[in-house]
Amino acid sequence: MYGSGTNSHRQGASFMTNEHVLAHDAEKLKQYQIDSDICIMEVCGTHTTEYFRTGVKDIFPPRLRLVDGPGCPVCVTPNHYLDHAIALAAQKDCIIATFGDMVKVPSSYSSLARESAGGARVEVVYSPVDALDIARQNPRREVVFLSVGFETTAPTEAVTVQQAREQNLKNFSLLPGNKLTVPAVKALLDAEEVNIDGFILPGHVSAIIGTNAWKFLGSEYNKPAVVTGFDDHDLLKGTLLLLTLISEHKPHVLNEYTRVVRDGGNQHAMDMIYSVFDADDSEWRGIGVIPGSGLLLKEEYADFDATKKFTVDIPEPKEHPGCRCGELLRGLILPTECPLFGRGCNPEHPIGPCMVSTEGPCAAYYKYGR
Amino acid sequence: MPDTVLPGHGSGGKLMNDLIHDTIRETLGSESIQLDDSAILQLPGRQIAFTTDSYTITPIEFPGGNIGSLAVNGTVNDLAVMGAAPLYLSCSIILEEGLPLDELKRVLQSMRAAADYAGVSIVTGDTKVVPRGKGDKIYINTAGIGVFNSPPQRHDILPGDAIIINGFIGDHGTAVMAERNKLSFSKGLSSDCAPLNMLIRQVIQSYPESIRFMRDATRGGVASVLNEITKDRPFGAKLIENSLPVHDEVRGVSELLGIDPLYIANEGKVVIIADGKDAPAIVEEMKKVPEGKDSAIIGEITDDYTGSAYITTRVGGNRMLPLLIEEQLPRIC
Numbered sequence: 001m002y003g004s005g006t007n008s009h010r011q012g013a014s015f016m017t018n019e020h021v022l023a024h025d026a027e028k029l030k031q032y033q034i035d036s037d038i039c040i041m042e043v044c045g046t047h048t049t050e051y052f053r054t055g056v057k058d059i060f061p062p063r064l065r066l067v068d069g070p071g072c073p074v075c076v077t078p079n080h081y082l083d084h085a086i087a088l089a090a091q092k093d094c095i096i097a098t099f100g101d102m103v104k105v106p107s108s109y110s111s112l113a114r115e116s117a118g119g120a121r122v123e124v125v126y127s128p129v130d131a132l133d134i135a136r137q138n139p140r141r142e143v144v145f146l147s148v149g150f151e152t153t154a155p156t157e158a159v160t161v162q163q164a165r166e167q168n169l170k171n172f173s174l175l176p177g178n179k180l181t182v183p184a185v186k187a188l189l190d191a192e193e194v195n196i197d198g199f200i201l202p203g204h205v206s207a208i209i210g211t212n213a214w215k216f217l218g219s220e221y222n223k224p225a226v227v228t229g230f231d232d233h234d235l236l237k238g239t240l241l242l243l244t245l246i247s248e249h250k251p252h253v254l255n256e257y258t259r260v261v262r263d264g265g266n267q268h269a270m271d272m273i274y275s276v277f278d279a280d281d282s283e284w285r286g287i288g289v290i291p292g293s294g295l296l297l298k299e300e301y302a303d304f305d306a307t308k309k310f311t312v313d314i315p316e317p318k319e320h321p322g323c324r325c326g327e328l329l330r331g332l333i334l335p336t337e338c339p340l341f342g343r344g345c346n347p348e349h350p351i352g353p354c355m356v357s358t359e360g361p362c363a364a365y366y367k368y369g370r
Numbered sequence: 371m372p373d374t375v376l377p378g379h380g381s382g383g384k385l386m387n388d389l390i391h392d393t394i395r396e397t398l399g400s401e402s403i404q405l406d407d408s409a410i411l412q413l414p415g416r417q418i419a420f421t422t423d424s425y426t427i428t429p430i431e432f433p434g435g436n437i438g439s440l441a442v443n444g445t446v447n448d449l450a451v452m453g454a455a456p457l458y459l460s461c462s463i464i465l466e467e468g469l470p471l472d473e474l475k476r477v478l479q480s481m482r483a484a485a486d487y488a489g490v491s492i493v494t495g496d497t498k499v500v501p502r503g504k505g506d507k508i509y510i511n512t513a514g515i516g517v518f519n520s521p522p523q524r525h526d527i528l529p530g531d532a533i534i535i536n537g538f539i540g541d542h543g544t545a546v547m548a549e550r551n552k553l554s555f556s557k558g559l560s561s562d563c564a565p566l567n568m569l570i571r572q573v574i575q576s577y578p579e580s581i582r583f584m585r586d587a588t589r590g591g592v593a594s595v596l597n598e599i600t601k602d603r604p605f606g607a608k609l610i611e612n613s614l615p616v617h618d619e620v621r622g623v624s625e626l627l628g629i630d631p632l633y634i635a636n637e638g639k640v641v642i643i644a645d646g647k648d649a650p651a652i653v654e655e656m657k658k659v660p661e662g663k664d665s666a667i668i669g670e671i672t673d674d675y676t677g678s679a680y681i682t683t684r685v686g687g688n689r690m691l692p693l694l695i696e697e698q699l700p701r702i703c
Contacts, residue, residue, distance in 0.1 A: 019612075019684075026685040053630075055611075055687020126551065126627075232685050358628050368689050 018233070025236040032061045032243055039065045039195060040242060041331050043185055044202030045072030045359025046230055052368035054232040056239065064243070067194070067331040068361035070184045070284060071202060073149045074101045075353045075360050076329060078285045079317040081148075081177050082107035087312040088144050088175065089120040095138060097131035098146040100124045101357040106350060108317045128153075128160040128174075135164075135172040144306045147174040151208040154178045154295055155269040158276035161297065161304050173306040176296050179282055181205050182213055183293035187284075189221050194331040198242045199225035203234070203257045208273075210265025211255045218251040229257035276301055285353065286326020325352035328361060335365040342366065375469040380499030390497060393471065397478035398461065398485075398492050409493035411458055414517055419454035421445060422513035430477065430507050432549045434541070434561030437510055438481035440637060443565045444588070445514040446488045450567035451584040451640055452524075453574055454516030456488065461495040461512055466505035477508060488565035490514070520574060525582045529605050531671040532649030534642040536569060536656055537664035538562065539592055540620040540631030542638070548623060558619040564638030569661040573642065576655045580648040587639045592668075593632040593691040595641045596679035606675035609691070611683045613668045632681070633694055646670065 042048060048068050051057040057066060070076045086107055089096045096112065103112045103122060116122040121141075125131050128145055135143040147157045157178065164172045181202060188194070201214055206227045217223045224245035228238030238256040245252055255261050273295065282294020297305040319326075323345070324338040335341050335354065345351040347363055354360040378385040395403050425441040435443075442459065449456040461481065465474065485492050541562040548559050566586060573581060587595045596607040609632075616631050624631050638661060644652050649667050656662030669681075679691040 022684055023686075026687075030686075052689055053683075055681075055683030055685050055689050058683075058687030058689065059685060232683065236685060367692055 022233060022236070025233070025240060026056075026059060029056070029236055029240055030059045030061060032064075032240070034061055034063045034243070034247075037063045037065065038197050038243070038246060039067060040198050040200060040239075040246075041067050041069045041196045042200040042202075043069040043071045043181060044200075044205065045075070045357065046204070047200055047202065047228070047235075048072065048359060048361050049364045049368075050230050051235060052364050054235055056232060056235040067196070067334065068328065069188065069199075069331055070287065070329045071150075071181070072354065072357050072359040072361070073153070073179065074105055074357035075325060076179060076184070076284045076287075077102075077105075077148050077177055077353065078283045079108045079319065080283065080314070081175070082112070083109070083317055084307070084312070084314050085144070085146055085175055086110055086112065086115055086120075087314050088306060088310060089115050089122065091142070091310065091312065093141045095121045095123055095134060095141050095143045096146065097123045097125050097134055097143055099148070101359070102146055102148065104350060105353045105356045106320070108315060108319075128157050129163065132160060132164060132167070132169060132172060135169050136167075139171060141171060142310075143172050145172070145174040146177065148177040148179075150179055150181050150202075150205050151273070152204040154277065155208065155272045158272045161276050161301055164304055165301070170303075173304045173309050174297070175306040176277070176294070178277065178295035179284065180279060180293050180295065182209065183290050184284060184287065185217070187287060187290045187293070188330060189223070191330070196223065196331065198223060198246045200238055200242060201225050201227040201253075203227060203229045203260060206255075206257070206261045206265070208266050208269045211253060211261060211263045213265065214253045218253045222251045224251050225253045227253075227255040227257050227261050229260065284329070286329040320351050323352040325354045325362075328354055335362040336369065338362070373471050375465045375467055375471065375474065375499055377467055377499060377501065379465065380497065386497070393475060394463075394478060394495065394497065397475060398482050398495070403492060403495055409458070409460075411493065411515070413457070413515070417518045417522070419449050419452045419516040419518065419522075420513070421448040422511065423448060424509060424511040426506060426509050427546065428506060429546075429549055430473070432561055433545050433559060435563035435637070436477050436480050437508060438477035438479070439484040439563050441510040441512045442481050442484035442488065442490070442492075443563050443637060445512040446484075446490060446565045446567055447586040447638075447640070449514050449516035450565070450570045451586050452516070453520065453522050453570070453581075453584070454518050455571065456490045456514055456516040456567050458493045458515045459485065459490055459512050460514075461492050461510065463495070463497050464505055464509040465497065465499050466507050467499060467502040469507050474508065477510075484565065488567055520578055527582045527599060527603070527605065527643050527671055529671050529673045530646045531582055531643050532646045532667050533596070533607060533609065533669040533671070534644055534649060534653060534656070535587075535592065535615065535666060535668050536566070536640055536642075536662040537638075537666075538615045538617050538620070539587070539636055539639060540616060540624065540634035542636050543591070543634035544620045544623050544631075546635075547627075553623065558617075559623065562636055562638040564661050566638065566640050566661060569656060569659045570640065572655055572659050572662070573652060577644070577648055577652050580645040580652060581642060582645070583643040584640050587636045587641050589635050590694065591631070591633040591635060592639070592641055593630070593679055594693060596691065597693040599643065600677055600679055602677055604676050606672045606677065607669060607679040608672045608674070609669035609679070609681040611681055613666055615664055615666055615668075632691060643671065
């Protein structure tokens with residue numbers, strides 16, 4: 001059956017099963033009294049889809065609105081990065097290794113899927129470390145891994161670079177595109193474009209950076225926030241907790257996902273990231289350049305940096321006219337408010353990245369919305 | 371005898387004769403496979419059902435089965451879900467040069483075992499060999515003939531009808547995906563590859579008037595079957611998440627890869643739409659057959675969301691189950 005259904009939670013004096021807790025919390029959310037409109041933002045692509053998949057969004061009380069933040073790694077990757085990847089793919093003897101989500105994302109003029117059909121070699125991997133195997137198996141070719149993702153994937157990508165160096169793999173490099181979530185959330189708030197009453201914070205990212213990394217939301221911006229896990233229990237508890245903080249005007253940053261997330265995060269993983277990468281300015285789709293929001297390879301790893309290893313002509317990037325992924329990623333609109341949504345832009349023929357990735361808000365609304 | 375498939379095995383000469391006699395007929399059953407150009411068959415009953423399917427899979431062997439058992443059970447099931455009793459199969463094999471004969475033998479042995487278990491005979495066949503690199507080890511086509519002992523099981527579906535499944539979903543696709551990608555955490559996964567004809571016979575014999583529709587939930591999984599049923603129709607198909615049988619291993623792997631068990635292929639599961647009031651008794655009947663021991667009612671046909679499939683989740687919200695455009699891709703994090 002879905003869900004384990006075997007654990008029990010102690011609730012007050014009585015002993016409640018998982019199912020009872022779930023039903024109880026679901027009812028509480030359904031009946032939650034909201035006096036004025038409340039807008040909350042989730043900052044994680046997995047939350048975007050899980051709110052739909054678990055049906056928690058379907059039982060939101062009236063006047064509660066959930067907007068999607070810049071939490072889908074594929075979505076926030078700007079066209080320029082993909083254009084660069086495609087220029088690399090066009091080189092003779094180059095293999096592009098990438099997570100599956102990236103393949104169908106439209107670049108300025110093409111997509112990796114289209115280039116692959118035209119003869120470029122694009123390999124989908126489940127882990128960056130798999131790209132090292134491809135490099136070993138193809139010693140006469142250059143393997144470039146598209147290193148995208150947030151703090152969650154960065155440690156593995158750092159390990160991959162270290163292993164490549166230890167194994168003296170000369171035909172492996174990565175195209176750095178990793179992003180950091182905290183500066184992006186700060187940038188959103190500083191822009192003052194959207195009125196967000198509170199945040200559902202990413203569980204996996206927070207497992208790495210820790211709840212403390214988000215404390216500024218309360219102290220500097222007066223916004224409550226809850227680090228939340230991903231199953232239906234988590235989403236119900238996280239949302240209820242956030243609603244309580246909002247209605248009681250308490251700008252605290254709390255952690256619902258205590259079984260995974262610690263206040264101080266995972267120092268070992270953080271050390272791993274910063275032993276290979278340095279934080280630097282980075283461009284986000286729709287938001288622009290955010291100071292200190294990206295990860296670039298340290299100088300000592302320059303041999304594994306595809307931007308330094310290869311010189312390629314990258315065309316001037318351009319956006320598709322009418323595509324509103326940028327505004328969407330700033331929380332300004334919902335997917336259904338984009339004029340292209342479902343008309344000209346759908347998962348079969350995506351125009352913007354938010355319609356492609358399984359974590360993209362448009363893909364989630366298209367798949368589950370009605 | 372050589373130990374791999376050679377170009378000469380498709381030549382029409384002695385090598386080919388040896389392969390057919392010593393390996394294929396020896397395994398599949400020399401008493402049944404005809405050496406003549408066609409098989410001559412006895413068919414009881416008035417109407418027959420006739421189907422064909424081609425099988426390709428990587429890897430050809432996986433936990434719970436191989437391409438041979440798949441090729442027998444898949445065609446048996448296509449006949450069975452129409453309400454026909456499968457009797458005869460053909461078996462046409464395309465071999466890639468270099469395939470180890472041991473592997474071929476294992477595939478043939480499992481074809482034979484699956485056919486014996488399902489009670490069907492493989493009565494005619496063909497073998498071709500393609501050069502190395504022009505095939506993927508082995509392709510099998512099986513055509514099948516079944517007879518109707520009662521009218522075909524196709525009736526109008528109505529709101530209030532129950533949706534029944536004969537056990538755990540997503541096992542086959544997850545086991546194959548894990549084997550193909552050498553996932554280290556795939557312990558305990560196994561394909562559900564099985565014939566459905568005994569199970570379906572049991573249901574039809576006991577409740578001949580109560581079955582509206584049956585379909586095996588192969589590629590695209592249970593969600594895709596429900597989409598076929600509801601498309602452009604004046605009713606919706608509702609699943610209840612709490613009633614869905616999903617093994618913990620399947621749930622774990624699919625959560626990790628970001629894919630949904632409702633869309634994962636099965637090779638031994640049938641979705642039955644049946645009269646709501648008889649459904650509990652039908653499920654009890656199904657549980658008497660090994661292929662139906664974990665049968666359950668998993669949803670119902672409703673007046674809501676007409677033309678669509680949807681699921682009521684554990685928290686009581688609804689989510690749509692649209693037809694997927696293509697294969698599910700694993701996600702980044």
